[in-house]
Amino acid sequence: MLDINLIRSNPELVKKGVSAKNINPQLVDEFLVLDKEWRELTAKLDNLRAEQNKLSSERKIDEAKENKIKIKGIEDKLNETEKRREEILMSLPNLPFDDVPVGKDESGNVVIREVNKKPDFDFQPKNYLELAEKLGLIDIERASKVSGSRFGYLKNQAALFEFALIKLAMDTAVAEGFTPIVPPVMVKSKMMKAMGYIDRREDQDETYFLKEDDLYLVGTSEQSIGPMHSDEIFNEKELPKRYVGFSTCFRREAGSYGKDTKGILRVHQFDKIEMFSFCEPEKSKEEHGLLLGIEEKLMQALGLPYRVLSICTGDLGGPAAAKYDIEVWLPGENRYRETHSTSNCTDFQARRLNIKYKPKTQNLKPKTDYVHTLNGTAFAIGRTLIAIIENFQQKDGTILVPEVLQKYLGFEKIGLSS
RNA sequence: GGAAGCGUGCCGGAGCGGUUGAACGGGCUUGACUCGAAAUCAAGUAUGCCCGCAAGGGUAUCGGAGGUUCGAAUCCUCCCGCUUCCGCCA
Numbered sequence: 001m002l003d004i005n006l007i008r009s010n011p012e013l014v015k016k017g018v019s020a021k022n023i024n025p026q027l028v029d030e031f032l033v034l035d036k037e038w039r040e041l042t043a044k045l046d047n048l049r050a051e052q053n054k055l056s057s058e059r060k061i062d063e064a065k066e067n068k069i070k071i072k073g074i075e076d077k078l079n080e081t082e083k084r085r086e087e088i089l090m091s092l093p094n095l096p097f098d099d100v101p102v103g104k105d106e107s108g109n110v111v112i113r114e115v116n117k118k119p120d121f122d123f124q125p126k127n128y129l130e131l132a133e134k135l136g137l138i139d140i141e142r143a144s145k146v147s148g149s150r151f152g153y154l155k156n157q158a159a160l161f162e163f164a165l166i167k168l169a170m171d172t173a174v175a176e177g178f179t180p181i182v183p184p185v186m187v188k189s190k191m192m193k194a195m196g197y198i199d200r201r202e203d204q205d206e207t208y209f210l211k212e213d214d215l216y217l218v219g220t221s222e223q224s225i226g227p228m229h230s231d232e233i234f235n236e237k238e239l240p241k242r243y244v245g246f247s248t249c250f251r252r253e254a255g256s257y258g259k260d261t262k263g264i265l266r267v268h269q270f271d272k273i274e275m276f277s278f279c280e281p282e283k284s285k286e287e288h289g290l291l292l293g294i295e296e297k298l299m300q301a302l303g304l305p306y307r308v309l310s311i312c313t314g315d316l317g318g319p320a321a322a323k324y325d326i327e328v329w330l331p332g333e334n335r336y337r338e339t340h341s342t343s344n345c346t347d348f349q350a351r352r353l354n355i356k357y358k359p360k361t362q363n364l365k366p367k368t369d370y371v372h373t374l375n376g377t378a379f380a381i382g383r384t385l386i387a388i389i390e391n392f393q394q395k396d397g398t399i400l401v402p403e404v405l406q407k408y409l410g411f412e413k414i415g416l417s418s
Numbered sequence: 419g420g421a422a423g424c425g426u427g428c429c430g431g432a433g434c435g436g437u438u439g440a441a442c443g444g445g446c447u448u449g450a451c452u453c454g455a456a457a458u459c460a461a462g463u464a465u466g467c468c469c470g471c472a473a474g475g476g477u478a479u480c481g482g483a484g485g486u487u488c489g490a491a492u493c494c495u496c497c498c499g500c501u502u503c504c505g506c507c508a
Contacts, residue, residue, distance in 0.1 A: 042468055046477045053477090056489045057437070064488035368465090 001351040002092050007031060017095030020102055020313035027088055034085040041078040048074060091199060093318040094348035100322050103312030109325070110312065115296065116305040118329050119391050127332035128389040129263040131397060132158065135414055137389070138264060150253060152264040154385070157414045161388070162271060162381050164408035166246055169273040169378035172298055173244035176290070178275060181245045183224040186215040191227035194352040196319035196345075203318075205254040221247035222375040225276040226349055233368055234357035240279035240287055244378060247272065264382045265337065273378035278355065281347065284372035285322075288344040291376035292324050295340045298378060302402045304387050305329040307336055319345040326377075328387040339383045342376030349373045 007014050011032060015025035048071045055064040101110045119125075132138040137158035143151040154162060170180050189198075189209075197219065198204045208217035218224050225245050234241065249272050260266035275294065279287045292308070299306045311323040320343035327336035347370035350356070356368040392400040398415040406412055 039468065042477085046468060049478085050476055052488080059436090059488075061488040068488070 021093045022314050031088045038081045038085050045074045094321050096313045097322045101312040104314040106315045108312035110310045112308045112310050114307040118305045123395045125331040128386045150267045164405045165379050167408050178242040178244040181243050183221050183245045185218050185247050187224045189214050192216045195223050195226050199318050208250045217250035219251050220249050221245040221274045229355050230353040240277050243276045245274050271381045275376045277374045278371045281372050284344050287374050291342045301404045319348045321346045330390050332390040340377040345373045
């Protein structure tokens with residue numbers, strides 16, 4: 001949710017930001033009209049209520065009865081206006097930072113840097129799925145039998161890899177001051193809405209919803225970590241509050257029929273370790289850097305070739321003011337694929353969730369203010385596994401285990417006999 | 419899933435139709451006393467929204483949403499949460 005005062009005082013700025021995100025800026029004007037109406041009705045209603053309180057305390061019952069009817073009329077009108085005003089407000093996305101590249105869609109994303117050399121094979125590198133099936137690491141066929149398309153079984157060393165990756169990510173994040181958690185994977189629709197992930201129809205279609213229980217399955221644990229502190233006020237010294245959560249994630253992949261249909265690159269269910277920060281507004285850019293830094297550190301620990309993208313305005317999504325993706329090089333596909341994403345959502349989610357903090361300003365007004373929220377992937381297990389298999393494959397079809405994981409796994413290589 | 423009870427401010431805890439935004443106690447902040455601290459005393463101590471340059475004024479809020487009433491923390495309905503007992507259960 002945007003700051004209403006900002007829309008009122010600087011509509012042009014808001015329009016510009018909204019337009020950059022491919023949202024019709026006319027909504028801003030519509031909002032202002034409704035907001036004006038809302039304020040007028042509010043003033044009218046408050047006056048009538050003041051009158052009512054007065055009459056009532058003076059026991060002027062008959063006059064109060066009449067006044068009550070007027071109140072009811074204004075109330076109904078106000079409710080209707082308020083509802084429409086709220087709808088528009090909720091449909092306005094967060095404004096992108098000035099330094100975010102402007103672009104219409106993902107083609108406008110900017111590569112910031114490439115890290116680690118792509119592996120130089122003296123043979124034709126294979127696709128991960130071919131290797132994995134041969135080594136008994138992934139079973140798609142049976143998953144399809146049991147659950148349908150876009151599911152997979154991780155087996156043998158691959159299953160063990162999952163836990164090693166979790167441990168590596170957890171250890172790394174905990175060392176940076178993150179609190180490890182395993183959050184719920186079902187969240188109330190109210191919270192899902194507050195996080196800004198079901199504002200648009202496409203978003204809703206992407207999410208599994210349990211109607212009977214009014215619960216959504218999370219598409220990322222961010223959705224259940226963010227609302228943890230809703231309606232809470234942090235002390236300044238409690239910030240930044242950092243969490244690293246492990247959870248399964250569920251995505252319907254409704255808009256991606258026919259895309260990446262093979263294997264486990266794009267599935268309905270995968271496990272992910274996610275970082276989440278609540279911090280002071282002035283420090284959110286710095287915090288964003290920290291999250292990206294950890295992501296890169298993890299990729300470097302594995303020795304995977306990757307590149308970092310600054311996501312352009314049109315590809316940011318609703319809640320983010322800035323976003324960086326990491327894409328890993330997949331030699332089997334001969335292209336980069338996304339493994340990480342980190343967003344600074346500024347106060348957009350905090351407003352809806354009502355998460356504030358109390359600045360420790362000695363004198364002057366100790367007014368509370370909204371925190372900033374940020375999130376970032378530590379590891380999405382499936383895709384990381386894919387990257388490891390493809391990048392560390394050997395001519396004989398075996399796969400070397402990245403050194404950092406060896407201590408967690410107890411083996412150095414995945415081979416046919418191991 | 420069945421039965422009962424409970425949800426009040428930072429915390430504890432009154433209030434159960436009429437100056438109750440809310441007694442009382444604790445905490446916290448400030449001031450006094452003190453060489454300092456403790457103790458004691460005094461004052462202060464919620465938030466949203468609207469109007470206003472401000473001072474301030476108005477309004478709303480006692481789990482949430484409706485309803486009854488001139489007037490509701492107090493009565494009614496539904497929902498949510500918590501506790502206890504029973505059932506079921508990884």
